[in-house]
Amino acid sequence: MRFNETFIRVYGIDMDRIRIDRTTANSGGIVTEDGILQFGNSKDDPDRPQIKITLATLDSLGIPYTVSEVPRNSADDPLYVPIIQRFLKYAAKKELLFLGDCKMGAILTRDFVAMNDAYYVCPLSEVSHSSEAILTAKQSFSECNGSFTRVFREYENGEIKCIAEGFEKTISRSTQVDGTSISWSERLVYAKSFAHEKKELAKLDLNRPSAVKFNYSLII
DSSP, X not given: OHHHHTTOOOOOOOOSEEEEEEEEEEOOSOOOTTSXXXXXXXXXXXXXXXXXXXXXXXXXXXEEEEEEEEETTSOSGGGHHHXXXXXXXXXXXXXXXXXXXXXXXXXXXXXXXXXXXXXXEOBOOTTTSOHHHHHHHHHHHHHTTOOOEEEEXXXXXXXXXXXXEEEEEXXXXXXXXXXXXXXXXXXXXXXXXXXXXXXXXXXOOTTOGGGOOOOOEEEO
16 A cells, blocks of 8 residues: 555546537548538538537546537537536536537527536527627616726736726526426626727728627627
8 A cells, every 4th residue: 555655646626617619520531321420511621521529528627528429510509418418417416517619508508507407608609699689788787877897917027907898697597398497597797808899990991880890798
């Protein structure tokens, strides 16, 4: 036992936060009708078949916990529930926090997480929460004399600079799943990055002021 203590270390790993992300992998393999290699929309090489990989890691350690592979032509939204379900089964813990991209923001995924006494953080896409809805929320907040929260960042040279501002609100969500009503509270955080605002304003055509877009983004 004392000999083992010189080279074996055991660490307790925090499993409260799980990050889920997707990627694709190109292949030179043969595409078959029921095979996992399929063609699909690709930013890499649309002329080569691919598989789609979804990975769940322990945040912020980056330790892989579970992975799934599906054909490239599979839809993105349905990929999250199975891997979350698998994690919940083996982790046997409540109140886990799942972090993901806007594809995880599908209402059925959020409903599944809430139904299993867990939490989520993800940006919402235009489909889930439109620019018009964001603008309405911002105008309503301003009309109520709400005070925007400022976000500061300290740089390596010691300079402290305000890089963003935003506000938040809490709403109630409710869906029907197999005849059962599911309700939960959702915290919406509206944030505006000044760097992103400057970048977008630089793109504007001065002769087309109607092209100005509301530059708040939304995370939940």
